[in-house]
Amino acid sequence: MGVAMILLVLLLHAWHTNVSACNQQSHRDSRFPCPPVCVNGFCNGHGSCTCFTGYIGVAPLNQRCEPLCPRGCINSKCTAPDTCSCDRGHTKDPTYRNRCTPSCSPPCINGKCVSPNVCSCDPGYAKDPTYRNRCIPSCSRPCLNGKCVSPNFCSCDPGYAKDPTDRTRCVPSCSPFCINGTCVSPNFCSCHLGYTKHPTDRNRCIPSCSPPCLNGKCVSPNFCSCDPGYAKDPTDRTRCIPSYSPPCLNGKCVSPNVCSCDPGYAQDPTGRNRCVPSCSPPCLNGTCVSPNVCSCDSGYTVDPTGRTRCVPSSSRVSVADSNISTQAPITAAAVNTSTVSIPLWLMVVILVLTVLTAAATGALYYRHRRRHTAPPRVAETEREGEFSLLDRTLQYQNPHTEPPPPYKEWEEKPKFVSHHKRLTM
Template sequence: MCIGPNMCKCNINYEKTSTDDCVPVCKPACKNGECIAPNKCRCSQGYCKNAHGECEPVCSSGCPNGRCVAPETCECNEGYSQNAPNICDPVCSSGCPNGRCVAPETCECNEGYSQNAPNICDPVCSSGCPNGRCVAPETCHCNKGYSLSATNICDPVCSSGCLNGRCVAPETCDCNKGYSLSALNICDPVCSSRCLNGRCVAPETCDCNKGFSLIATNMCDPI
């Protein structure tokens, strides 16, 4: 109100500016907004009032795992980073190969993988891949000297085939009972009589040469 020539006095809850205008007073001051009436703020663009009547910035993404610090501007919590605008994703220093980062330094493995060391997702092979290593889910890669069987097992390889025995290690046969290993890694039958004038064709079984016949003691006698 005018209290004298060119002299104004502001109403209660108003104050003079440097240009002698009376403007409303808001207590506390209107941060991020404009005081339009005593203790009444109008928020600036990109801000809206919270439950306490304060003007807060608005981020349409909601800033999960972070906080809105300015209109459409998120600041991520510790352990998170922005890989897309205003989206705070967790950070795993290992990179979570064969999995995904679900929380700071926490990996969740893809199907067919499991954690055998912190945040390292290794493939799982139900056979265990003896004599080899698991390179992908249910996929073994055999060591040298071994080959993969139909059941995802790495079996030793013997080039001789180990007839009358079994292959127990690369190029190593274990002979069946009644057979012995020759220098060529072949299981030959054993005949205690040594099959003179014939040959040993099975354990304790001789096959006589022409002109000889087998007698009861597994010996080849001339005919």
């Protein structure tokens, strides 16, 4: 190893000595001048330089030798044999020795450095307006309620989820899902028409009925489902009325299987849904068929003094007989005393009616007598009225006709009885 180094040094020294001598000889030979100094070569005695290995002469007359890079230099210069030096703003390509690539500082994000500190974005990315060497994902349509994290792909904000019909759209998310409503913001439901919020579950909407259901539950907008024992009111969709099966007879159903009797009726002890007529006092010897009206048993008839009492048909007495009974009580042999016993107040009423009837009869008789004894002025006036038209007609036809006879002659003829008197006689 040491011997080789010594030999190499001796050879270089001899070569340099020869070059210097050549140069001195060329300067002395005016016919073949050489450049003052042959760079990267030696003077060949013919007025030109002979380039060292790895260099090439440059015209004219090869007076200059430059480094030779057989594959050329990209974005760089050949500064030594087969050696490239990068231009400013470029760096060596790690895969190709003769190529230099643009350099961007800081490095390009989602893009390529195409010139010093100039980035070209990759497909699907766009320049970040706030950071020149960074490219951000681009979505053809802006992300709604989210961020574009890759080309045409959105990442939803908290409380939102992907719209299954649109990749670039995020819709509000409610957990649990809205029932009978729409999720309009994170965990907030907007109820559909005809529904209202549940008082304890914010993501649930329940049907709304207006007015509220009576004796039932609102199962859909303005539609009620009746509670057990109730049925729909045919006149009102949101109202349920008590029901009874079979229906109440002579009454109204006021609660499930409970009847309220109409006035004049009472509950039938044999049937809860039936009301029977009520008579006060109760019917005696008969049956109550309507409020305070009795139907008598066979062999009995209604007592004229009491609608709710029946007396034997053979023992019916008139009002006059009942008046006499105050003087002579009816014996048990004639009438059942328990049936026709007349209260004292009733006998007094009958007596008063009898007196009033007698007084009215006497007044009518007196009036009738007075009318027949009074002068027949009414008859004469009516008679005169009936014949006046005929007399005037005859007098007009025969002016010399004598007047009617005096009143005395008229009275001898049959008396005219007016229509009014005929009715009162």
